[in-house]
Amino acid sequence: xxxxxxxxxxxxxxxxxxxxxxxxxxxxxxxxxxxxxxxxxxxxxxxxxxxxxxxxxxxxxxxxxxxxxxxxxxxxxxxxxxxxxxxxxxxxxxxxxxxxxxxxxxxxxxxxxxxxxxxxxxxxxxxxxxxxxxxxxxxxxxxxxxxxxxxxxxxxxxxxxxxxxxxxxxxxxxxxxxxxxxxxxxxxxxxxxxxxxxxxxxxxxxxxxxxxxxxxxxxxxxxxxxxxxxxxxxxxxxxxxxxxxxxxxxxxxxxxxxxxxxxxxxxxxxxxxxxxxxxxxxxxxxxxxxxxxxxxxxxxxxxxxxxxxxxxxxxxxxxxxxxxxxxxxxxxxxxxxxxxxxxxxxxxxxxxxxxxxxxxxxxxxxxxxxxxxxxxxxxxxxxxxxxxxxxxxxxxxxxxxxxxxxxxxxxxxxxxxxxxxxxxxxxxxxxxxxxxxxxxxxxxxxxxxxxxxxxxxxxxxxxxxxxxxxxxxxxxxxxxxxxxxxxxxxxxxxxxxxxxxxxxxxxx
Numbered sequence: 328x329x330x331x332x333x334x335x336x337x338x339x340x341x342x343x344x345x346x347x348x349x350x351x352x353x354x355x356x357x358x359x360x361x362x363x364x365x366x367x368x369x370x371x372x373x374x375x376x377x378x379x380x381x382x383x384x385x386x387x388x389x390x391x392x393x394x395x396x397x398x399x400x401x402x403x404x405x406x407x408x409x410x411x412x413x414x415x416x417x418x419x420x421x422x423x424x425x426x427x428x429x430x431x432x433x434x435x436x437x438x439x440x441x442x443x444x445x446x447x448x449x450x451x452x453x454x455x456x457x458x459x460x461x462x463x464x465x466x467x468x469x470x471x472x473x474x475x476x477x478x479x480x481x482x483x484x485x486x487x488x489x490x491x492x493x494x495x496x497x498x499x500x501x502x503x504x505x506x507x508x509x510x511x512x513x514x515x516x517x518x519x520x521x522x523x524x525x526x527x528x529x530x531x532x533x534x535x536x537x538x539x540x541x542x543x544x545x546x547x548x549x550x551x552x553x554x555x556x557x558x559x560x561x562x563x564x565x566x567x568x569x570x571x572x573x574x575x576x577x578x579x580x581x582x583x584x585x586x587x588x589x590x591x592x593x594x595x596x597x598x599x600x601x602x603x604x605x606x607x608x609x610x611x612x613x614x615x616x617x618x619x620x621x622x623x624x625x626x627x628x629x630x631x632x633x634x635x636x637x638x639x640x641x642x643x644x645x646x647x648x649x650x651x652x653x654x655x656x657x658x659x660x661x662x663x664x665x666x667x668x669x670x671x672x673x674x675x676x677x678x679x680x681x682x683x684x685x686x687x688x689x690x691x692x693x694x695x696x697x698x699x700x701x702x703x704x705x706x707x708x709x710x711x712x713x714x715x716x717x718x719x720x721x722x723x724x725x726x727x728x729x730x731x732x733x734x735x736x737x738x739x740x741x742x743x744x745x746x747x748x749x750x751x752x753x754x755x756x757x758x759x760x761x762x763x764x765x766x767x768x769x770x771x772x773x774x775x776x777x778x779x780x781x782x783x784x785x786x787x788x789x790x791x792x793x794x795x796x797x798x799x800x801x802x803x804x805x806x807x808x809x810x811x812x813x814x815x816x817x818x819x820x821x822x823x824x825x826x827x828x829x830x831x832x833x834x835x
Contacts, residue, residue, distance in 0.1 A: 507609025
């Protein structure tokens with residue numbers, strides 16, 4: 328065979344993802360609040376984009392009604408011209424926002440209307456302008472949050488200490504964690520500040536007298552001891568009890584009574600006193616304010632089926648300002664400016680289309696989840712069916728990875744509460760009677776119910792739970808019961824027996 332250069336023509340196929348397609352895929356995995364942040368950035372960059380707000384009444388977000396038989400989850404497109412990708416040649420789409428199509432509110436709006444006027448959120452009232460209620464905005468709600476633990480302690484230190492002692496106090500307070508415990512090495516602090524160790528210890532003694540009582544302790548025993556001293560209950564018996572908290576945790580009350588030299592009544596009184604103390608005094612100041620989870624979807628019963636609606640309250644509606652584009656294009660003559668303006672229009676059109684497609688995809692996936700788990704929505708967690716991403720993907724004709732992105736960081740609000748979409752995808756547990764498989768969440772619910780109803784004098788072991796679950800039709804191994812029990816935060820039979828014993832002591 329002769330060796331030499333030659334030209335060959337080969338045909339092959341490959342998947343090439345454009346930057347816009349990659350961005351559209353990333354949008355699927357974002358929650359509504361994250362989308363809101365993304366849109367805010369796009370509004371700053373693109374002059375042709377604007378958020379629809381103000382005088383025009385906007386329609387609700389995409390929704391679908393699942394009546395029996397279940398209907399299609401497809402919704403009408405927001406802009407047919409944009410869907411065709413007609414770029415610079417498209418024209419404004421005239422929509423009659425006063426039509427009856429947009430008058431009927433969705434489940435989210437109807438739920439708000441049922442609330443008392445004082446409990447409605449923004450936009451809950453039409454006669455209060457900005458929706459703040461009859462008395463206007465509550466400016467107290469905009470005030471800064473309360474001072475944190477460290478600021479509160481430094482204020483007390485400034486009133487009690489001065490000079491080098493105040494510097495030492497600042498170093499120690501800076502190393503107190505959110506629970507109120509000191510994590511510093513006193514010898515290292517003394518070395519770093521070049522002060523005697525007894526000075527650091529003296530300053531710590533002052534800090535331990537600050538409010539809240541127990542702050543600055545280096546262990547749980549010391550924290551409770553500070554509170555016992557404040558309550559004038561730190562006698563020799565209480566001191567021995569605090570030195571042997573490990574025996575109290577194990578429930579070794581007879582041994583503990585011998586060490587402390589008290590009878591059952593005195594021991595019960597001391598334990599009752601300890602229960603009134605705060606083991607983490609710093610947490611009362613909290614940290615960051617707890618943020619409520621905002622649902623991305625609303626599911627409400629409607630007739631014999633279900634209505635599913637995207638929460639449009641957290642998702643601004645974008646519009647392409649075509650009149651502004653026409654105005655700008657009329658005054659632009661150089662090639663670079665025309666290209667930039669065309670890119671802005673194409674980007675704006677694509678973003679509106681991508682957001683519309685995202686919402687329709689979310690509705691489609693959520694509709695199938697509600698269809699598969701309808702018994703859960705009607706009867707509760709015990710009727711949750713085994714469900715996988717593949718099952719949903721095959722039913723709606725999408726890729727499994729797309730369903731995974733849609734269900735990530737998304738929350739669904741229904742009459743039974745607020746659930747993450749991932750919650751509805753659970754593994755299967757085979758039924759012992761040969762019937763349909765059940766969900767792992769249903770088994771966890773049964774375990775929680777059995778343990779919650781157990782007799783304090785007869786704690787159920789994992790082996791006993793296996794037998795009881797088998798009687799209910801759940802054929803699972805003991806190690807699986809232990810795994811599910813730990814997953815829902817329930818201790819072993821030994822730990823529960825110990826807690827019941829301490830609870831009986833408290834009652835005594």
